[in-house]
Amino acid sequence: MALRLTLTDHFRESRLVNDRLIFAALFAVILFTIVMVRLVVLQVMEYEHFDSLSAKNRVDIEALPPQRGLIFDRNGVVLAENIPTFSLEMIPEQVTDIDSTLHNIAELLAITEEDMDDIKQHIKKQRRFNRVVIRQRLTEKEVAILSVNRHRFAGVDVVGRLIRYYPHGSLFSHAVGYVGRINERDQKKIDALNYKGTLQIGKTGVEKRYEDILHGTVGHQKVETNVQGRVVRELESVASQAGDDLFLHLDINLQRVAATALGDYNGAIVALDPRTGGLLAMVSKPDFDPNEFVTGISRKNYAVLRDSLERPLFDRALRGHYPPGSTLKPFVALAGLELGVVDEHSKTFDPGWYSLSGQDHRYRCWKKHGHGHVDLKTSIAQSCDVYFYDLAHALGIDRMHNFLDLFGFGQRTGIDLPSESKGLSPSRQWKRDNRNQAWYPGETLISGIGQGFNQTTPIQLAQATATLAMRGVNKPPQAVRARRHVGQDDMQLQSVLTADSLPMVDSKNWEIVIDSMIEVVHGQRGTARHIGKNLPFKVAGKTGTAQVFGIKQDEKYDADTLAKKLHDHALFIAFAPAEKPEFVVAIVVENGGSGSKTAAPIARKMIEQYFGIAADE
Amino acid sequence: MSSLLNERQQTHSFGLSGVLSRVHLDALLLLGLVVLLAVGLMVLYSAGGQDSGLIIRQLIRMGTAFVVLLLLAQIHPDRMRDGAYWLYGLGLILLVAVLVFGHEGKGAQRWLDLGFFRFQPSELMKLAVPLLVASFLAERPLPPTAWRLIIGLMIIVLPSLLIAKQPDLGTSLLIASSGLIVLFLSGIRWRIILGFITLCASALPVLWYVMHAYQRQRVLTFLNPESDPLGSGYHIIQSKIAIGSGGLFGRGWLEGTQSHLEFLPERSTDFIFAVLAEEFGLVGVGLLLFWYLLVAGRGLFIASQAQTSFARLLAGSISATFLVYVFVNVGMVTGLLPVVGVPLPLVSYGGTSMVTLLAGFGILMSIHTHRRMMSP
Numbered sequence: 004m005a006l007r008l009t010l011t012d013h014f015r016e017s018r019l020v021n022d023r024l025i026f027a028a029l030f031a032v033i034l035f036t037i038v039m040v041r042l043v044v045l046q047v048m049e050y051e052h053f054d055s056l057s058a059k060n061r062v063d064i065e066a067l068p069p070q071r072g073l074i075f076d077r078n079g080v081v082l083a084e085n086i087p088t089f090s091l092e093m094i095p096e097q098v099t100d101i102d103s104t105l106h107n108i109a110e111l112l113a114i115t116e117e118d119m120d121d122i123k124q125h126i127k128k129q130r131r132f133n134r135v136v137i138r139q140r141l142t143e144k145e146v147a148i149l150s151v152n153r154h155r156f157a158g159v160d161v162v163g164r165l166i167r168y169y170p171h172g173s174l175f176s177h178a179v180g181y182v183g184r185i186n187e188r189d190q191k192k193i194d195a196l197n198y199k200g201t202l203q204i205g206k207t208g209v210e211k212r213y214e215d216i217l218h219g220t221v222g223h224q225k226v227e228t229n230v231q232g233r234v235v236r237e238l239e240s241v242a243s244q245a246g247d248d249l250f251l252h253l254d255i256n257l258q259r260v261a262a263t264a265l266g267d268y269n270g271a272i273v274a275l276d277p278r279t280g281g282l283l284a285m286v287s288k289p290d291f292d293p294n295e296f297v298t299g300i301s302r303k304n305y306a307v308l309r310d311s312l313e314r315p316l317f318d319r320a321l322r323g324h325y326p327p328g329s330t331l332k333p334f335v336a337l338a339g340l341e342l343g344v345v346d347e348h349s350k351t352f353d354p355g356w357y358s359l360s361g362q363d364h365r366y367r368c369w370k371k372h373g374h375g376h377v378d379l380k381t382s383i384a385q386s387c388d389v390y391f392y393d394l395a396h397a398l399g400i401d402r403m404h405n406f407l408d409l410f411g412f413g414q415r416t417g418i419d420l421p422s423e424s425k426g427l428s429p430s431r432q433w434k435r436d437n438r439n440q441a442w443y444p445g446e447t448l449i450s451g452i453g454q455g456f457n458q459t460t461p462i463q464l465a466q467a468t469a470t471l472a473m474r475g476v477n478k479p480p481q482a483v484r485a486r487r488h489v490g491q492d493d494m495q496l497q498s499v500l501t502a503d504s505l506p507m508v509d510s511k512n513w514e515i516v517i518d519s520m521i522e523v524v525h526g527q528r529g530t531a532r533h534i535g536k537n538l539p540f541k542v543a544g545k546t547g548t549a550q551v552f553g554i555k556q557d558e559k560y561d562a563d564t565l566a567k568k569l570h571d572h573a574l575f576i577a578f579a580p581a582e583k584p585e586f587v588v589a590i591v592v593e594n595g596g597s598g599s600k601t602a603a604p605i606a607r608k609m610i611e612q613y614f615g616i617a618a619d620e
Numbered sequence: 621m622s623s624l625l626n627e628r629q630q631t632h633s634f635g636l637s638g639v640l641s642r643v644h645l646d647a648l649l650l651l652g653l654v655v656l657l658a659v660g661l662m663v664l665y666s667a668g669g670q671d672s673g674l675i676i677r678q679l680i681r682m683g684t685a686f687v688v689l690l691l692l693a694q695i696h697p698d699r700m701r702d703g704a705y706w707l708y709g710l711g712l713i714l715l716v717a718v719l720v721f722g723h724e725g726k727g728a729q730r731w732l733d734l735g736f737f738r739f740q741p742s743e744l745m746k747l748a749v750p751l752l753v754a755s756f757l758a759e760r761p762l763p764p765t766a767w768r769l770i771i772g773l774m775i776i777v778l779p780s781l782l783i784a785k786q787p788d789l790g791t792s793l794l795i796a797s798s799g800l801i802v803l804f805l806s807g808i809r810w811r812i813i814l815g816f817i818t819l820c821a822s823a824l825p826v827l828w829y830v831m832h833a834y835q836r837q838r839v840l841t842f843l844n845p846e847s848d849p850l851g852s853g854y855h856i857i858q859s860k861i862a863i864g865s866g867g868l869f870g871r872g873w874l875e876g877t878q879s880h881l882e883f884l885p886e887r888s889t890d891f892i893f894a895v896l897a898e899e900f901g902l903v904g905v906g907l908l909l910f911w912y913l914l915v916a917g918r919g920l921f922i923a924s925q926a927q928t929s930f931a932r933l934l935a936g937s938i939s940a941t942f943l944v945y946v947f948v949n950v951g952m953v954t955g956l957l958p959v960v961g962v963p964l965p966l967v968s969y970g971g972t973s974m975v976t977l978l979a980g981f982g983i984l985m986s987i988h989t990h991r992r993m994m995s996p
Contacts (some may be wrong), residue, residue, distance in 0.1 A: 013929075020932045021924045025803065027702050027936065031943045035909055038947065041954045045864040053864025057878055087794040227877065233836045576819040 030483035056097040062257055066199030070165060070244030070489075071221030074179055074209060076255045076483060077281075082179050083166040083210065089165050090139040090298075094127050097137045097158030104156055105137070111148050112138055117302050118453040136202075139166060167203060167297045174258060177318040178282070178420070178482065179251075180208020181293030183300075196220045204298060207318070209249065209482055218487060220247035222440035245489040252281030252484045260612040261286045264605040270572075272610060273480075277469035278579060279346040280478030282418065284588075284609070285321040285462075304613065320405050322424040324458035325591050328547035329386045329598070330576045331407075331453030333471060333516050335394060338377055338406035340512040344397045347515050348376050353389035359396070359444055366392050366448050369548070384522035384529045386546060388452050395451025403450065404430040409505050410467040411477075418462055418480040426463050429456035454550060455577045465589035468576040470585035474513040474541070475505035523582050529577065530599045534607035540580035542610060546598030547574030570594035575602035579610050586613050638838075644693040644989035646922070652915035653966065653981060657682055659908060660892075660967035666874045667887045667895040668969065674888070678969055685978035692982030696990050697931045700983065704748070704755040708775070711748040731988040741978040742791045745779045745925035747983070749795050750937040753802040761808035772803055787832050790960035794948065798941040806929075839958050855891065856955050858884050860901075863897040863954060870901030879946040887930045890961055893953045904964035909950070916943045919981075921990045931987045935993040 020608030037211060040522040045053065062617070074083035096102050114137075126135050139162065141149070149161055162560075167182045169175065182203040185193070189204050198204070199221055205211040222243030261272045261284045274284035291308055300308075308316050317323070339345040356365040368374065375383065382390035395403060408414070427433070429450055431442040449455035464479060470477045485494035502608035507513065520543035525533035530546040549572040573595030578584040588606050595601035609617055637647035662676060668674040718741050753772050757764050764772065776799030784792035803814065828836065862878035871877070876898040878889040887895050897905045919939025926932040942965060950953045951957035963973050 016929050017932065020805050020929060020936065023805045023807060024920050024924050024932075024936050027801070027940045028917065029915065031940065031947075034943070034947045035913055036954070038909065038950050038954065039906060041951075041956055042863070042897070042902055042905055045860060046867055046897065046905075049864050050867045052860050054867065056861045057865035118779075303708060362735065583799055584845065 007173050013475060027363045036060050038113065065599050067224060067240065067243040067372060068200035068202075069221055069243035070245040071142070071167065071182070071203075072213075072217040072218075072219065072486075072489075073248045075210055075248065075250045075252060076253045076258075077283075078255065079250075080255045082169065082175050082251070082253070082255070083169050084170065086137065086168040087163055088166050089141040090166075091137040091145075091149065091159065091165050091270060092162045093126070093137055093159045094134055095158070098455045099157070100467075101126060104159060107152075108137060108159065109153060111152060112141075112145055113167065114138065115301070115303075121299075132413070134162070137430075139164070152241065166578060167586065169293045169297075171255065172292050172294065174255070175208075175253070175263060176290040176293045176318060177287040177332045178208055178253060178258075178285040180204055180210040182210050183296045184298075196488035199223075206296065206422060207422070209251065212419055213249055214485060217246040217249065220244040221490075227424040245263045247486040247488050249483050250485040250487065250494060251482055252276065252279070252283055253285065253482065254283050254613070255289040257284045257609060257612050258286065260450075260608050261605065262288070262290075264608045265590075265592065268595055268601070269313060269319070270595065271323055272588065272590050272605065272609075273461045273465035274588040274613075275465050275480055277472045277478065277584045279484075280480045281484060282480050283483045283586070285320045287317075287321075287323070287461050287484075287488035289313045290430060291315045291316040298329065319591070319593075320461045321418070321420060322422060323460055323591065324424065325572055325574070326428060326455075326457050327412075327462070327464060328549035328572070328574050329388075329454035330464060330468075330545050330547035330589075331412075331451075331457065331459075332383055332521055333409055333545050334407055334412075334467065335391055335398070335403060335451050336383060337471070337512060338398055338403055339379070339394045341406065341507060341509070342398065342402055345379060345394060347380070348378055350376050351382070351390045351393045352376050353382075353387050355389075356419065357389045357392040357448065359448070362445070363443065366445070380519040381528075383516070383519035383545065384526045386523075386530050391451040392448040395447050396444070398447075398451075400429070400431055400447045400599045401451060403447070410470055411463060411468060412459060414463075416466040416480050418466075418483050423462065426460045427456060427458035436578070436616055445465045453547060460590050461589050464576055464591075465587055466482060469579055469584075469587040471513075471516070472581075472587050474510065474517075475507055475597070512534055517581055520545055524577070529607075531577075531603040533599070534603045538579075538610070538616065539614075542577055542580040542606075543580040543584075543605065544577035544606065546603055547576070548572070548598045549574060550598075551594065568594060570596050573598045573601040575599075575606050577603075577606045577610070578613070586610065641989050643690070644985055645690070646918070646985045646988050649915065649922070649981060649985060649988075651731050651979070652911065652918060655911060656915065656966045659911075660875065660964075661895075662966060663892055663896045663899070664888060664969055666876065666899060667879050669880065670874065671872050673968065681970075682978075685975045687728055688975055689978040689982035689985070692979050693985040693989065695986055696933070697928070697983075697987050699757045700751060700986070701758070701930050704752040707744070708748040708752040708779075710799070711741055711744045713745065714781060715779060717741070719782065719785065726886050739970045741973045742779075742786070742788060742795070743794050744782045744939075745783065746791070746798065746976050746977060749776060749779060750798045750934060750941070751804050751983075752939060754930050754933035755801045757802065757806045758928065761936065762929055764803075769803065769808060769812070772799070772806075776800065776803075787835065787868060788947070788961070789831075789835055790962045793939065793960065794945065794962065797944050798937055801937045801940045801944075805933050805940075820881050822992050843994050855885050855959055859891050859894040859953050860955050863893040866898040866901045866904075870897070870899045870904055873899050875899060890949065890959075890963055890968060892968050893950055893964050896967070897953075904918075909946070912943065912946045916940070916946075919984050922984050925991070926987050927991055936982050938984055942980070944976070 006601060031324055037395055043586070071085055073081055073085070075081055091112070093407065094102060105119060105122065108114065122135070122137055123353045137159070146161055169179065169181065184202065185198065185204045193204065195242070197218070197220065201218065205214040205217065209219065220243060222241045224240035227237040228237055257274060262275065263284060265288055269288050271288070272284060272286040273445065276283055286392070353368055353373040353375060355371050356367045358365050369386065373389065374387045377385070377387045377390050379390070381387065406427050413426050414422045415425055416517070429446070434440055434442050446455055450457055466480055483497050485496045487494045492604060521541045524531045524544045525528040526532060526541045529535070531544050535542060551569055551571060573592040575587070575590045575598050577588040588609055590602040590605050592601045610616070640647045640650065652877065661678060664678055665675055753775050757768060757772055760768060775794055780792045780796040783795060858878065862876065862884050865878065876895055878884045878898055879895040884891055884894055893905070896908065916939045919942065921935060923932050923935035923939060926935050944961060945965045948957060948960065948962045952959050952962065963970055964976050966974065
């Protein structure tokens, strides 16, 4: 037994092991065949599936934001441009300690606690590899400081970006408006795809109204990204298409003159070209610097603007409600002529007051002892109130209201700017609906001189004046004159809308009213006669003084004793040349006192500027 | 000048394989290995993001590994048999040392820091286990008796458990299989083999209980990788995408997107096969696998030509284990097997496994080239 164990049969043993070796080899071939089958399944049968998965893995589409269209005035002066600026941006993913990094940056750039909270909020909402803007519009000094300290901030970079810039600051703050950060409300309205990569959107003015034209079309690049989503290389790209440039009717020189002439008063000025409806100037004061809004205004600065009693953010030209006062008289006069209530020669006696039969309330004329016997022309030139009390009484509120409707009172003008207000042209119906009260005859009287319930916006007043100037041809006001497609030289003019001419029985009536308005400026006793000298043409105008503060029956209005806020608003409407009008202006000077003293001289300066007439000293 | 030319001519007349066999190298096996290593460098260059530093480091390892191969090839198989017990004993001591003093890397304690270099004792065991089992079984006639079989199993199980405890399940299973292959080659009866397999199958629930949480997770995600696409299943999903998108002919060398864009994890090491599959397609991986079979086939042929049972068992085990490595790695990367962390032999980036593998081939060459001297 022991012998058998020690003896080794080499031949038998080697055959035994070799058999097993062959078996192992066969087994290996079987295993490798299984692997090959598996590979055939993956690489041939399921190739399409995995290939598409692989494409999804690596291809990302990046938006290329378009360049925003520029805005020019009628002379080609740029009002809104895009300037390259430096902004400080962070990629949170690459920052190890966001809090301490922000803290260190805040020390260098003086970022406030509140702004810091906003930035942190912003970081939380973003994907980790998306850029977050910490501070835009860095000054050269800040860029230098950051460059020196760059090594301290991994994942934080100074990046060049185009941002909106308004070179004329507050001059066009209401007309051109401004762009600002896209907020959640904007987010709902916009085509999210087209705004991928866009940081700002038009918030007010032309910027808002023409957002879709100015913005352009987003481009994209297909990029290969790695597992962190970082771009490795560009596969294909479709260039973005810049927004169209806009050319406005606005004239920067006229705008500047208007703004300067208004001085420190609050108020609004609207100038139109009555032939086209073009908006030549639009001033609303107080104003503000729109550049502050572009990169996100600080909470503090915004609070100052928002809470100011002067309401600088409020666009008075389109939204301010003012009683038209005597500027309504030419329109009421026209109503009287058209409806045959009065004619050119009809006269009324003005003893200084008017009262309705059976009532002892005295509706006073601004001239204490009255104008005596007055006809239509005199009563417009001298702004006699009693004549219009009588005329309004004869017309009645219904006819007066319907006629004023034709000139757009109480309706939006349809200007191509956002947020226009309707104003109010009172009627029996309106009072019943809104106040649930009957209309009193006395209310008709004060409506006839543009007081009472009447509320007009400056744009409305300008538009009505333009219709009057054009003898009934109504062109809705327009801010934008033309647009230019990027890369093209010719501009594409905006189509000018024309409403039907007003139906007038007798075209002579236009001339009667306009003549009386010429009398206002050029007549010996015209309320604006001081602005009518040394002009190569006639100007037609009408002053207005609207009460802010009710004066009791026997009280006298005394500017010296009244607080400035309670001073009357000064108004003036005018057009020139009176025979063939090219220029219309409506001016409201809040608490300006008197239309003839405060508002009319502004019109004179604007006319001088517009027609290139040397200043009359 | 002319004498130099003469000398060179002489060398040629001897034939390249003649020269090689004089330094105990096998020409065919060497050719097979050089081709594999060359392919490996090529794929690594692409997978590593065309980092020449990586290639240089890998070349240095290859050089080191070839020196080891050359040295081992000079040692007579009989001396190896003599040294088997010592080597195995040293390996066991080092394994215990690793568990006590070892350095942790990637959640596992595998490294022993010897100051000048770091060393994985489990690599030593990859050779020591089949060496000792072959040596032990060949002491007596084959097939082994039941007692010797049990002792053989003990030799295998002891280091396997120590390595599994590091924990390094992949290496543990590979070492166990290298020993088990020796047992299989020694001619144990089929009945015992089948019984053993049945036993293993019934031991699975016990194994499950012993496993670490991360190992269980690996098995679970292997069964359903999509269940955790960003966590444990991520490796398999990304690897399948890379392989599948390679198609029949691949995207071309250096053109693979999944690896270059870092979607594929461990692309230079364990998952390098996916890079190869993406860039060279089914044709490329088919050729590579075929080449692996040829290399291992040459090894099995050497085993069959060996003149002692010890050499036969050892050579057979080394060759077959080499194929197991390939199968486990490819099976893992293609989603056939769980992710156990086994590199693709001679292609994956990494030092120790390269040295161990070429050392194994050195043993094969020694077995083959020392034949004639034993039987003139």
